[in-house]
Structures are given as C-alpha cells and as structure tokens.
Amino acid sequence: METQTQRQTVLFIGAGRMAEAIFAGLLRREDARIGEIIVSNRSDRERLAALQARYGVTVTQDWREQIGRSTVVVLAMPPGDHKAVLAELASQIGGQFVVTVAAGVGTQLLEASLPAGTPVAWVMPNTAAMIGESISLYTYGQAVHEEHREILSLLLAGIGESAECTEQQIHELTAVTGSAPAFLYRFVEALEASAVSYGLSADTANKLVAQMVYGSAKMLKQGTPPAELRDGVTTPGGATAAGLRVLDERGYAEALQDAVVATNARAREMAEK
Ligand SMILES: NC(=O)c1ccc[n+]([C@@H]2O[C@H](COP(=O)([O-])OP(=O)(O)OC[C@H]3O[C@@H](n4cnc5c(N)ncnc54)[C@H](OP(=O)(O)O)[C@@H]3O)[C@@H](O)[C@H]2O)c1
Structure with a gap:
C-alpha cells in the first residue's frame, strides 16, 4: 500500500547501462513518489546529452552540485571507483538513502564509509535489467525505515523480479x-x-x-x-x-x-x- 512518502529526487552517480536500466524502469512506472531524476558521469558529455534527450532527465558532470537537493543516491559506477566516491560523499550527505548496484560492494562497506545512521542498501541486478527481466538480489543496512524499503521496491520493480537476501548470500x-x-x-x-x-x-x-x-x-x-x-x-x-x-x-x-x-x-x- 502506498504511504505518505515524499517526492524523491534520485541522483545517479554513473550514467552507464545499469543506471539507464534503473531510471528507465522508474520512469516507465510513472509513480508520483518519484520527482526528479538526475544522472551524472565524469567524462562522456555525449552520453549525458543523449540520455537527457531520450528521457528528459536532468544531467550533470559534477554530482557534487546536485547532492544537496537529492533524497536518494544510486551508485551505478564500477566497484573499484566506490572507495573514492564514498570518501567524498561522506562529507557531503545528510540523511540521503544511498544504494549501490556494484558487484562486491556490500552495505557494511557503505556503512563503514558514510556517516553513522545513513540508510543504505545493496542491489545486485543482472544484465536483463535492460529489458525489465532482471532477477535482482538486495539487502539493507541498519538505518533503513519503511520509507526506504518503499523507495527500493520502486527501483527494483522497474527492472524485473527481486529477492531479499543477507549480505553474505549476495556475495555468494x-x-x-x-x-x-x-x-x-x-x-x-x-x-x-x-x-x-x-x-x-x-x-x-x-x-x-x-x-x-x-x-x-x-x-x-x-x-x-x-x-x-x-x-x-x-x-x-x-x-x-x-x-x-x-x-x-x-x-x-x-x-x-x-x-x-x-x-x-x-x-x-x-x-x-
Ligand atoms: N551491466 C550489468 O549487467 C551489471 C550487473 C550487475 C551489476 N552491475 C554494476 O553496475 C555498475 C555499473 O555498471 P554498468 O554496466 O552500468 O557500467 P558502465 O556502462 O561501464 O557505466 C559506468 C558508468 O560509471 C561512470 N563512472 C565511472 N567512474 C566514475 C566515478 N568515479 N564517478 C562518477 N561516475 C563514474 C562512467 O562514466 P565516466 O567514466 O564518464 O565517469 C559510466 O557512466 C557496476 O558497479 C557494476 O558492477 C552491472
């Protein structure tokens, strides 16, 4: 059942295939709880322009400029880039829900890198997310409330089916x-x-x-x-x-x-x- 979740501004750090699959799925659902979608990368301007033209999303080459007004941050860049981005993110966020889709990056790593009490989740989708047929595994951190669960269900529903697991199970x-x-x-x-x-x-x-x-x-x-x-x-x-x-x-x-x-x-x- 839909609760009184406020309209969300979702910032994607990373504008590759998985980011596109997830925000395209969100947009298809036309859910009133999703307000603005902001998509960022570091270097590929043409990619951002193409995504903006196709989906009407806001784009930026500097996610730092948009972090303050975001309520959800989706880390959709390679696993190896997480440590550096999380270190920067730690000094810039205040209560945003942080979700990673990177292989091997669990909620423990997110929680250890971000301020205490930050709500986090780890989603492991697969390539069929591009056609809305992923089987995605997911798990939450310690500080997640019902509102975050609701937001994550929206992110997941747009890319296929999903199953909640423990962090260890997702690794395995x-x-x-x-x-x-x-x-x-x-x-x-x-x-x-x-x-x-x-x-x-x-x-x-x-x-x-x-x-x-x-x-x-x-x-x-x-x-x-x-x-x-x-x-x-x-x-x-x-x-x-x-x-x-x-x-x-x-x-x-x-x-x-x-x-x-x-x-x-x-x-x-x-x-x-
Ligand atoms: N594709 C899949 O089937 C799949 C399945 C499960 C999980 N995943 C996970 O999803 C994540 C993204 O995969 P993908 O397939 O979408 O990769 P991708 O198509 O190669 O896209 C990666 C994106 O991240 C951006 N990026 C890289 N380093 C960054 C940084 N330091 N800061 C900001 N943006 C950065 C890249 O743009 P710039 O280089 O221009 O910044 C690019 O937009 C990975 O962690 C992967 O493990 C993917």
Missing part, C-alpha cells in the same frame, strides 16, 4: 544471478558454432539457439525441476544421453562451480581495491 550468489548470463552466452556461442559447422548461416544458427534457450527457460519458469526436464529429453542409452555423458566426463558441472567461485573471489577483490 553474485556469480549465479549476476555473472551467469555470460556463462550462458558462452554456451550459446559454442552451440551456434556447432550449428554453423553443419552449414547453417550465423544468423539462422543464432535464431535456432536463442529460441531453444527461450523455450527451455520458459519451461523452467513453470516450476518443473531441471532434473525432471532433463530426464524428459533423455532416453536411457539414447542420443541425448550420449551427449550428456561427454559433458559429465569433461566436468561440465565442476567447471561451472569453479567459475562461480572465481567470479565471487574476483568481485570481492575488486570491491576491496
């Missing part, structure tokens, strides 16, 4: 929800290469494989467990079974586990820089 699941789309695209590239090797055009191969992935994902979304779906296409001793045996022999599942561990380790390393 970043690879699974955030980076695994890249693992899936690698899988698609390999299958497309196979199709092309049998004489298909790259375009046709792409269409076939994309539809195969889409149909399989839709069946998964209906709630049938993947092992059951796999059994459904695998006759014992049949052709698919022969293919799966090769994947198992080559350590398919182990390779994915190792990829998850390596991704999470690197995300932490970058955030700590």
Whole structure:
C-alpha cells in the first residue's frame, strides 16, 4: 500500500547501462513518489546529452552540485571507483538513502564509509535489467525505515523480479544471478558454432539457439525441476544421453562451480581495491 512518502529526487552517480536500466524502469512506472531524476558521469558529455534527450532527465558532470537537493543516491559506477566516491560523499550527505548496484560492494562497506545512521542498501541486478527481466538480489543496512524499503521496491520493480537476501548470500550468489548470463552466452556461442559447422548461416544458427534457450527457460519458469526436464529429453542409452555423458566426463558441472567461485573471489577483490 502506498504511504505518505515524499517526492524523491534520485541522483545517479554513473550514467552507464545499469543506471539507464534503473531510471528507465522508474520512469516507465510513472509513480508520483518519484520527482526528479538526475544522472551524472565524469567524462562522456555525449552520453549525458543523449540520455537527457531520450528521457528528459536532468544531467550533470559534477554530482557534487546536485547532492544537496537529492533524497536518494544510486551508485551505478564500477566497484573499484566506490572507495573514492564514498570518501567524498561522506562529507557531503545528510540523511540521503544511498544504494549501490556494484558487484562486491556490500552495505557494511557503505556503512563503514558514510556517516553513522545513513540508510543504505545493496542491489545486485543482472544484465536483463535492460529489458525489465532482471532477477535482482538486495539487502539493507541498519538505518533503513519503511520509507526506504518503499523507495527500493520502486527501483527494483522497474527492472524485473527481486529477492531479499543477507549480505553474505549476495556475495555468494553474485556469480549465479549476476555473472551467469555470460556463462550462458558462452554456451550459446559454442552451440551456434556447432550449428554453423553443419552449414547453417550465423544468423539462422543464432535464431535456432536463442529460441531453444527461450523455450527451455520458459519451461523452467513453470516450476518443473531441471532434473525432471532433463530426464524428459533423455532416453536411457539414447542420443541425448550420449551427449550428456561427454559433458559429465569433461566436468561440465565442476567447471561451472569453479567459475562461480572465481567470479565471487574476483568481485570481492575488486570491491576491496
Ligand atoms: N551491466 C550489468 O549487467 C551489471 C550487473 C550487475 C551489476 N552491475 C554494476 O553496475 C555498475 C555499473 O555498471 P554498468 O554496466 O552500468 O557500467 P558502465 O556502462 O561501464 O557505466 C559506468 C558508468 O560509471 C561512470 N563512472 C565511472 N567512474 C566514475 C566515478 N568515479 N564517478 C562518477 N561516475 C563514474 C562512467 O562514466 P565516466 O567514466 O564518464 O565517469 C559510466 O557512466 C557496476 O558497479 C557494476 O558492477 C552491472
């Protein structure tokens, strides 16, 4: 239910793909609780001009000028830039709700860097945020009230589905929800290469494989467990079974586990820089 949340002025520090996905989602919802959206970067004026023309947002190359009148600050720049920006932000904010979407940057780091009592949240979206189909994980800091939860739900609803987790779970699941789309695209590239090797055009191969992935994902979304779906296409001793045996022999599942561990380790390393 909508409460008496005041109109928000949302400042994005970072004007890349994720910032655009989030503010475009907010604008689509046309919610009265969102007043002005301000978008900033340091160097790419053309990008800012294009965003202003397309969405009617306010743009600036110096977020410091806009911090005083903002009520929500979304940190949408690379993890490695957070420490420096947070250090500056600490001396300039007073009660704003600070949300980061950066891999590896948790609420503990935000709280340790910002004045005591600053409400903070960490959101880990994925690339499908660009089409409103992200699965985003999120967690709050200690000083968050109902109003902040309401604002975060607005930010999240514009980019897809979401699930509240603990900070530790987000660190551990970043690879699974955030980076695994890249693992899936690698899988698609390999299958497309196979199709092309049998004489298909790259375009046709792409269409076939994309539809195969889409149909399989839709069946998964209906709630049938993947092992059951796999059994459904695998006759014992049949052709698919022969293919799966090769994947198992080559350590398919182990390779994915190792990829998850390596991704999470690197995300932490970058955030700590
Ligand atoms: N894309 C994804 O699928 C995805 C998924 C989950 C999480 N994320 C997170 O979202 C964040 C942004 O990712 P993205 O894909 O949107 O990146 P991006 O497209 O490369 O955009 C990064 C933006 O940050 C700005 N920026 C960089 N350093 C800055 C600084 N010190 N101060 C102010 N602005 C700065 C850049 O502009 P200037 O260089 O001109 O300043 C640019 O506008 C990252 O932390 C990433 O971990 C992304």
